[in-house]
Amino acid sequence: MSHKENTAEVESSNMTGTEDPTNDEMLVQTDVSDGLSASTSVSETTNAETIIRADDINVWYGDEQALQNISMEIPENSVTAMIGPSGCGKSTFLRCINRMNDLIDVARVEGELTLRGKNVYDDDVDPVALRRRVGMVFQKPNPFPKSIYENVVYGLKIQGIEGDYDEIVEESLKRAALWDEVKDRLHESGLDLSGGQQQRLCIARAIATDPEVLLMDEPASALDPVATSQIEDLVEELAEDYTVVIVTHNMQQAARISDKTAVFLTGGELVEFDDTQKIFENPESQRVEDYITGKFG
């Protein structure tokens, strides 16, 4: 993709500039010199497959604990699904990854969550910079009350990414499988689209800035079956270039589209995390089996 290179260029030109060009190894060294949980970082980041690693994450909303000791490793360029009954904390975990929980005054997060070896809860990490690498699509389609075009370029503008906007808009909308439906009315309001189209617009908006990880919080729950299957197809395609983490309450959906599945059960605990096929065919835990077969939850 042409704009990917643009992105990289601009981002590096945005740097303060004193740093030498680094590679993964040097990054690890930086970690060591910073004294940040050095040994684990080294061992994990050498595994190129893992992009996000959660280690003993606990989340409280006020006095209420929403997540208990969550640990998992999410592989790169794959679809990881999070399933579980409502209120089990799967969305909370998703929001931990790009620190959207920071926006809630009473939320408190403990533990370590690394993106390519860097703990995103380190004091020096800027959540805004993090969110520029970790895009998000929300449960309810939430396009801005601006034109379709303006919606897609929003991220490019705020992140100061330059490039041929027209081309990026076309590319992003095509990848979100929306181009053909809207190419003649790019300057009409994004709110005039149908629910499914709005959600695909939100996906186009999220991928326009070319993030590494795409978080999706029940992206199809507010949509009709046709729109849902469009989104599902889209997710599978996106996984070729992005790491997709998707929360869903629909088990069939998880089974259809994901490579790995995490099952959360009530009380914010992660009961099982494994390959999707294994989870659905031969789960380790009896509780997960009960949940999947519908005996519980």
Add this chain to the structure above:
Amino acid sequence: MATQSDTDQIQGFGQVSRTTGVIFRYLLMGATMFGIVTLAILLVYVANDAIQPLTADAGWYLVFFVTFVAPTTLVGAYLYRTNVDALKLGLLVVGMLAVTLMFSGGVAIVFVDIVPPLVSLSYAIGLLVPFAAVVLMTKYEDAIPFTARVAATGAIFFLSLFGIPGYYHSIPEMVQKIPVVPTEWVIITLVFGGVVAVVVGQYFARIRENTRAGVVAGVAALAATGAAAVSGMFTGVNPTALAVVAAGAFVPTAAYAGGAALTREEERIGLLLAAVVIGGSLVGAGIVDVLGFAGPQSWVDWQFLTSSHSGTAENAGLYPAIGGSILLMVTVAALSFPLGVGAAVYLEEYAPDNVFTRFIDVNISNLAGVPSVVYGLLGLGVFVTYLGQPTGTVLIGGATLALLILPIVIISSREAIRSVPQDMRQASYGMGATRWQTVKNVVLPEAFPGILTGTILALGRAIGETAPLIMIGAPNVLFNLPTELSSKVSAMPLQVYAWSSLFASEDFYTKAVPAGVVVLLAVLLAMNSVAIVLRNKFESES
């Protein structure tokens, strides 16, 4: 039969409770109407005193009944029965004309008597040049560091507005020194009419999806403004004022009506109402003039609006007070809008949930309850006594009133900001936007109509305030329009107070004061209706 008597009993029981309910309901309705009806009666009285509708000739009534009342009623009734939306459109156009006439009249006062067009133009250019520079810099904002841009912006604004004495003239000075300048009305027509023409042109280009239609409409708009100004030279009316009124009232209203006629096919019949109202009153006025029928001996007349105070009620006028109120409004709006919105943004979008924030919160709601006369004391004590400003100037009057309405602006802006859906913020933060980017790109544009409505209502409160102005020593009687921030100021309600207390006499009570009250209320009504129309539009859209 048992069942029969049971039913009777139940019905009887129901009757009693229903009667109580009905009585209670009407009592409540009466209570609700009490204040409204009382005020309505008082308004009828004061309007009667001010306008004296019963003093006109019988022929005058007859003419206007035939040309104005009867056609308007007929068309109105017809539209009401067939097409209510069309009726609304018609009323909106009539209302728009009335309100824009009033406000552009105010602007005309500013250009004719307060800031001459050349001076305003010179300052407008002086502001426009640095603004263009800033826009240019923003375009290349990645190339220039932010701090450098802030410094450059400050420097450019300073140089262009103030220059360096002795070395380099400021832009306003340079503009004012241009040896050959067009006359005032030409300046106004070109600048004011030009801006309106561009807006009108773009509007028509958009609705017709045709650039040529836009150009034609824009040229027509500019020509209309120019024609109005030229007509002033033959009729003896100030051409500058006419150009302002044409560009501010006639052209926009006509453009709106024309646009509605083109785009809203089902409702355009409503424009007939506007045509009947405007045409009827013009034709009526013409006939009355020709036949020599005398109209009512209204105290609200041209003389009242354009002359200054006099010891006799017949000759007293409101002109300096109107000008003062306009200048005060400009000052108050310029001060309270940015400060109020800024505080609201801080409290809604930035403030952490801590003791200090809660203190500010409680503090603002308490400030909203502090009597206006105490704000007057604050202005007197702080600005006059401690800062040594002269008493009763536009600047300290405006600053005091701005402080007075600041809590109201903050509270209503906060409500507007709070009504922006959380989804929007989440979407923006999820894209990696910073707080300021989210505020600038998402929150403020969405909340803007609500903020504007709240600010207009708050300004309405400020325009009716008298006590703080008395406290800061605004003069009771002012014979000249204030022309700068440091001149003494009067205001419409202050003038009304002065007439009704210091010049208390039967003459003033029945002539000048009612006329002043009617003008003041008309301005307030116009402001409130603008706010309400804005609010309804905003609510129906979201």
Add this chain to the structure above:
Amino acid sequence: MSTDDLETDLTRKTENSPRELLTRSFFFLCAALSVVTTISIVALLVTEAAKFFTLTAPLMGVTGETASIVDFLTGTTWQIHNKEFGVLALVSATLMITIGSAIIALPLGVATAIYLSEYASKQARSVLKPALEILAGVPTVVYGFFALIYITPAIGVVLPGIGTFNILSASIVVGIMIIPMVASISEDAMSAVPDDLRQAGYGMGATKFDVSTGIVVPAALSGIFSSFILALSRAIGETMAVTVAAGAQAKFLNPLDPSSYLEGALPMTAAMVQLLTGDITGGGLAYRSLFAIGLVLFVITLIMNIISDYVAQRYREAY
């Protein structure tokens, strides 16, 4: 992909960029201005009033500051020419205005709130609410003029003993202008009563009258109470209407005696305006007496606002 720069990229602290710092500080300063305003009001009133009391002491023939404060707060004669500053003469007039307007505004306001919240159709509400807003939007000096020119003569037909300037007609207009305040806050409280409670009432066979008076009003009582206090505080601070319609000679009147409402008196706010419109004969002393009255006025209204806030908070917590 720019993973190479991950460490620097993730730690770049956008929130401390000059743009973010500048905008955040500007917004903070705007919010802090309200605190500065409050502090200025309090500091100004207290220092100027303190000067007033130190000046008054020798003039009134008493020694020591505290004594003059006592005289100020307990004296019933307000005559600037004679250097007599007994604020009770003004307070009594303010109290009468408050009582008079309360008699009008409280019952009418609550009835309006019940009507709007429980009875009125959506269409009726959409007309009535803006109409009520107009009541509060008319400038107070206009109300004062109405009271002086139209209401007083109208009352004079029934009660010939009424003075040109009198408390009664001033109270009436002040009452009318605070009706919307009582109505809108009470209505908010009534709308906040959960529909479950109403349903429960109707389920038991109650009529609309029973539900309104027996369920909604008691449940919304603290909100209604809070609206009363806020409206009365507004009546106390009301200036121009009472200046024009009631303001005459300062006089100590008995608020419980109905006939005294037909006389004119000088409420606190009117006294302040009078001090500034007439020549200030008392020189520096009269100027400072302004701030002493202002302090009394500020303290009274502040206390009432705080009580109202506190009561309102409680009803918000209830639902």
